[in-house]
Amino acid sequence: MAGDKAGDASQAKKQENTDVLNSTLSIVETALNKLGYPEEVFDLLKEPLRMLTVRIPVRMDDGKVKVFTGYRAQHNDAIGPTKGGIRFHPDVTETEVKALSIWMSLKAGIVDLPYGGAKGGIICDPREMSFRELEALSRGYVRAVSQIVGPTKDIPAPDVFTNSQIMAWMMDEYSKIDKLNNPGFITGKPIVLGGSHGRESATAKGVTIALNEAAKKKGIDIKGARVVIQGFGNAGSFLSKFLHDAGAKVVAISDAYGALHDPNGLDIDYLLDRRDSFGTVTKLFDKTITNKELFELDCDIIVPAAVQNQITRDNAHNIKASIIVEAANGPTTMEATKILTDRDVLIVPDVLASAGGVTVSYFEWVQNNQGFYWTEEEIDRRLHEIMINSFNNIYHMAKTRKIDMRLAAYMIGVRKMAEASRFRGWV
Numbered sequence: 001m002a003g004d005k006a007g008d009a010s011q012a013k014k015q016e017n018t019d020v021l022n023s024t025l026s027i028v029e030t031a032l033n034k035l036g037y038p039e040e041v042f043d044l045l046k047e048p049l050r051m052l053t054v055r056i057p058v059r060m061d062d063g064k065v066k067v068f069t070g071y072r073a074q075h076n077d078a079i080g081p082t083k084g085g086i087r088f089h090p091d092v093t094e095t096e097v098k099a100l101s102i103w104m105s106l107k108a109g110i111v112d113l114p115y116g117g118a119k120g121g122i123i124c125d126p127r128e129m130s131f132r133e134l135e136a137l138s139r140g141y142v143r144a145v146s147q148i149v150g151p152t153k154d155i156p157a158p159d160v161f162t163n164s165q166i167m168a169w170m171m172d173e174y175s176k177i178d179k180l181n182n183p184g185f186i187t188g189k190p191i192v193l194g195g196s197h198g199r200e201s202a203t204a205k206g207v208t209i210a211l212n213e214a215a216k217k218k219g220i221d222i223k224g225a226r227v228v229i230q231g232f233g234n235a236g237s238f239l240s241k242f243l244h245d246a247g248a249k250v251v252a253i254s255d256a257y258g259a260l261h262d263p264n265g266l267d268i269d270y271l272l273d274r275r276d277s278f279g280t281v282t283k284l285f286d287k288t289i290t291n292k293e294l295f296e297l298d299c300d301i302i303v304p305a306a307v308q309n310q311i312t313r314d315n316a317h318n319i320k321a322s323i324i325v326e327a328a329n330g331p332t333t334m335e336a337t338k339i340l341t342d343r344d345v346l347i348v349p350d351v352l353a354s355a356g357g358v359t360v361s362y363f364e365w366v367q368n369n370q371g372f373y374w375t376e377e378e379i380d381r382r383l384h385e386i387m388i389n390s391f392n393n394i395y396h397m398a399k400t401r402k403i404d405m406r407l408a409a410y411m412i413g414v415r416k417m418a419e420a421s422r423f424r425g426w427v
């Protein structure tokens with residue numbers, strides 16, 4: 001028995017930590033320690049203030065009722081209402097939603113929005129559901145969480161496998177419950193329902209700005225730079241277009257089913273034309289490579305824009321890029337971050353690189369509240385200014401403190417929330 005236990009222990013030691021909540025908390029704790037906050041601040045921030053689990057019955061097209069499980073985590077509302085997307089994905093877990101809500105708090109801190117973080121998720125596979133079933137699920141989720149959300153409480157938005165149509169159904173359902181037309185309840189809506197110009201492409205635009213800044217630091221010219229992008233959904237597809245139009249060579253893209261590679265650069269406009277609404281395109285091709293092979297391709301820049309834990313200690317040593325810009329939430333493990341940083345690969349962390357989405361969501365909410373709408377040029381100008389300042393603050397802190405950009409981003413992201421919690425007398 002003792003021998004078995006020793007074997008189990010060494011096995012556990014060998015396993016890489018891919019628990020996103022656990023990893024995030026260890027960086028939050030380090031950031032708070034470095035900023036000189038007492039342990040009680042970490043104690044407050046290590047769990048969402050509220051975590052609601054809901055069960056959503058939906059009558060499916062075959063006449064049977066299927067009950068889905070969903071979550072809404074509200075991390076910290078010391079600064080203002082909480083904000084964050086809703087994910088529809090078969091792999092959603094309570095732990096993942098908690099981690100995602102903490103990342104939202106950090107993003108809001110980094111780009112200095114008057115929000116705390118939140119996130120929602122439903123365990124489902126929308127790729128296998130009809131339009132009608134998806135509408136029923138979206139409306140059911142809003143009814144289930146309606147007590148804790150609202151334009152001055154918690155404002156949802158799109159994330160993986162959710163889009164402006166789903167936001168529209170959710171807004172309509174909330175407006176019925178609230179007996180008011182309430183566009184500020186949710187962001188990422190269609191423009192005709194109070195959506196903002198530029199929200200659909202905002203995450204990718206923010207990533208592009210961060211990528212450009214990182215390339216300047218590394219002395220890489222975007223024109224001709226070879227870029228690999230994982231994920232061809234909202235973030236990945238717009239990003240491929242922006243980079244292609246800027247003269248970069250997008251040599252590979254992927255979706256959940258595989259990847260396409262051409263060392264001479266892919267025909268991005270053709271692929272954009274053929275992708276479906278879930279960001280799937282590789283199924284149309286015979287010659288594909290795997291998502292695993294994708295990360296080991298010859299290239300200058302990699303952008304993971306799909307799901308978490310894609311760059312791990314198993315592939316970090318084989319990565320050839322000198323810049324990684326994290327459009328996805330949590331794509332790189334802590335061990336991989338260390339391996340890559342030691343190899344002088346510049347990692348622009350998710351909480352900075354992907355903050356363009358929530359920034360333009362904030363603009364959408366402001367426009368809904370004031371009932372006066374801005375042009376796309378206005379949105380772009382404001383987004384550029386915020387992303388460039390945020391990038392440079394974090395880069396500067398990383399350089400002066402001799403730490404990686406992830407820790408620097410966490411230090412900047414957590415500070416305002418910790419201060420607001422202190423002023424309120426919570427800690």
Ligand SMILES: NC(=O)C1=CN([C@@H]2O[C@H](COP(=O)(O)OP(=O)(O)OC[C@H]3O[C@@H](n4cnc5c(N)ncnc54)[C@H](O)[C@@H]3O)[C@@H](O)[C@H]2O)C=CC1
Pocket residue numbers: 158159160161162203230231232233234235236254255256257278279280291305306307308327328329354355357358
């Ligand atoms: N949509 C937004 O505004 C924001 C999105 N993000 C993050 O960006 C990432 C992508 O989100 P979206 O583009 O909105 O999602 P999406 O649903 O539009 O697209 C997801 C893409 O990832 C691919 N994918 C899904 N599972 C995969 C897997 N296991 N392996 C490889 N590829 C897989 C899909 O095929 C699709 O191409 C997520 O991590 C999300 O949290 C971050 C900030 C804002």
Ligand SMILES: O=C(O)CCC(=O)C(=O)O
Pocket residue numbers: 083084085086107155156157158159187329354355357358359361362
């Ligand atoms: O647009 C928003 O409010 C949230 C976007 C989001 O979920 C994210 O940044 O991960």
